[in-house]
Amino acid sequence: MNPLRLAQIEMFCAVVEEGTVIAASRRLNCVASNVTARIRELELLLGQDLFFREKGRLILTPEGRLFYQKAGPIVSGARDLTDLFEEGRPRGILTIGALDVALEGYLPGIVPHFLADCPEVELRVLLRPTYTLERMLAEGEIDLAVTDGPIVHPLMASRLTFHEKLALAMPGGQTRLRAGPKDRQHVFLFNTDCLYRRFFETWLESHGVTNAVIHTVESYDVILACVQSGLGISCIPRSILLQVRQDRRDGIDFTYPEDLQGSDVYFIWREPGLNDLGRRFLDHIPAVLNIHEK
Structure with missing residues (x-):
C-alpha cells in the first residue's frame, strides 16, 4: 500500500472545514482541480469513499467522519511544526555525557544558567565513564562529552575545562x-x-x-x-x-602524592562543527574553571 501524503490529508481536512472544494482551494492557495484530484487519490489509497457526492455537494460518509477525526490532529500538528524553530527561540534535545567528577563539581554551576536562558530546550545529562563517552560521541549518541583529554582525533575537537586532582x-x-x-x-x-x-x-x-x-x-x-x-x-x-x-x-x-597522576577534563564534540545548542551551552562556560578553589 502506498503511503498517504500530508498534502492529501490537509486538502481533505480543508474541504471538510470550508464546506466546498472551491473554498478549500482558496484557503490552500491552489486550483480546485488539484484539491479534487488529491481527494480522489486519498480515497483510492484508503479503498473507501470519504464523501457522498450529490449535485456538486460533498457530504461526509460515516467513514469520512472517522478519518477526519483521526486526520485533524495530524494536520494541526504539522502546522505547529512549521513554527517549531522560530528565530530567537532555541529548541531541541541536547544530550551531554559526563564523568562523575564533572557532574559533581562542574556542571551544577553551568546547567541552571543554560536552562534559564534556553527554557524550551530539553537537556539530557548522562553519567558515563571515559571510554564509554568516547564511543557514544563517535557514534553520535551524545552531542557533547565532558571527559578526560585531550583526544587527538581528526573528527573531534575539544576545549579544556578543568584539571582534576x-x-x-x-x-x-x-x-x-x-x-x-x-x-x-x-x-x-x-x-x-x-x-x-x-x-x-x-x-x-x-x-x-x-x-x-x-x-x-x-x-x-x-x-x-x-x-x-x-x-x-x-x-x-x-x-x-x-x-x-x-x-x-x-x-x-x-x-595528594605528587606522582599520582590526575587528568585534564575537556569538553569534546564531533567535527566538522558543534550544533547550535551545543555552542549555546559552551557560551555559558568559563574559559577554564579551577573547581578546586572553594
Missing part, C-alpha cells in the same frame, strides 16, 4: 602501603573502564604494590565506608571529595 585515601593510622605476600593491600576502585582506576593501578605498581586485592565498587559512599572501616585504600577525585560530608571523611587520611 586525585587524592590517596588511607585509613587513619595506616602509614605505609602493604606490599608483602602475606599482607596484601586491599584496594577499592571503580570498574576497569574508569581512567582513574588505571592511573591508580599504575601508581601502586610504581610503589611496589603488585599483588593488591582490587575490589570493584562503583559508589564513592561505599568506597569511603570501606576505607573508613580500615579495610583498604582508594583514590578519590578531589571534586568528589569536596562534596563529601565531614562525618564520611572522619578516620580517613587524604593526601
